[in-house]
Amino acid sequence: MLWWIWLLIIAFYFYNWVKEHVGFSPLLTLAVSGVLIYYMVIEYPWLGSLSFITMMLLTSGILYLLPWVLPFFFGHKPEQQQ
Amino acid sequence: MLLFLDGLFAFLDNLHFIVQIITWCYLLFWLYMTFRDMPVMFGLTSLIASYFIFAHSLSTSFLVLVFFAFMLMGTQLQMLLQFGVYPILGFLGIKPPNPFEPQMMGHEERQSAIQKALKGQEMSQQESQMLYQEMQAQMQQQSMQEAEQYVGAERKKMQQEQSNWEQEMYMRHG
Numbered sequence: 594m595l596w597w598i599w600l601l602i603i604a605f606y607f608y609n610w611v612k613e614h615v616g617f618s619p620l621l622t623l624a625v626s627g628v629l630i631y632y633m634v635i636e637y638p639w640l641g642s643l644s645f646i647t648m649m650l651l652t653s654g655i656l657y658l659l660p661w662v663l664p665f666f667f668g669h670k671p672e673q674q675q
Numbered sequence: 676m677l678l679f680l681d682g683l684f685a686f687l688d689n690l691h692f693i694v695q696i697i698t699w700c701y702l703l704f705w706l707y708m709t710f711r712d713m714p715v716m717f718g719l720t721s722l723i724a725s726y727f728i729f730a731h732s733l734s735t736s737f738l739v740l741v742f743f744a745f746m747l748m749g750t751q752l753q754m755l756l757q758f759g760v761y762p763i764l765g766f767l768g769i770k771p772p773n774p775f776e777p778q779m780m781g782h783e784e785r786q787s788a789i790q791k792a793l794k795g796q797e798m799s800q801q802e803s804q805m806l807y808q809e810m811q812a813q814m815q816q817q818s819m820q821e822a823e824q825y826v827g828a829e830r831k832k833m834q835q836e837q838s839n840w841e842q843e844m845y846m847r848h849g
Contacts, residue, residue, distance in 0.1 A: 611700065613704075614700040617707050628693075632692075637686070637689070637690075656751055656755070657754070660755060660757075660758030663758075663759045663762065663763065664758065667763045667766050
């Protein structure tokens with residue numbers, strides 16, 4: 594059940610992506626989203642999930658947090674003053 | 676084995692097709708936004724773009740990938756390098772490159788450059804640049820030393836005044 598909900602989510606994501614990019618033509622939107630959903634959700638759902646997660650990582654801005662967080666774990670320790 | 680390879684090739688073929696479609700969508704979107712008020716231009720350029728994507732797909736996909744990596748993700752790449760990777764390198768004891776560090780010359784190089792400068796011969800651009808950078812670094816160091824001396828003297832003076840004042844108060848009020 595969860596798997597089917599996940600598939601629905603990524604299918605909607607692909608449809609929305611196509612609508613955002615070729616939304617000026619409804620026919621093109623249907624055709625391209627059909628192709629994308631057929632291959633990325635029905636044929637290769639793992640590839641579709643991977644691309645969905647990667648796109649979320651790239652576009653959500655979570656990568657901007659890495660340079661703030663990493664120095665806390667890998668930075669220099671301040672020298673203790675005597 | 677052969678069956679597996681067949682499946683792999685089919686997968687790669689489909690993946691290639693998907694990448695072509697996605698690239699085509701990005702380009703169509705960009706063309707539509709660019710030639711919003713010129714349908715003829717949009718039609719012509721979209722035909723040309725489609726030709727390039729579906730006939731010269733590999734090179735076009737490569738170019739689009741390069742564009743994405745260096746022009747759209749460039750700031751993130753730079754920030755990850757400077758604030759994420761360099762601190763880790765420093766922690767591991769590897770000195771990251773600093774393009775603003777003045778380049779120091781070797782002894783013989785410096786001597787020959789100074790000789791040239793004294794004789795009035797022409798120096799190469801690199802030599803004069805290095806000499807100039809060294810001079811700047813020395814001046815900076817000198818001014819830093821002067822500033823430190825000044826601050827030290829001021830601090831001493833203030834301490835002296837403080838102790839004088841304390842002594843005076845002690846003498847007055849006991």
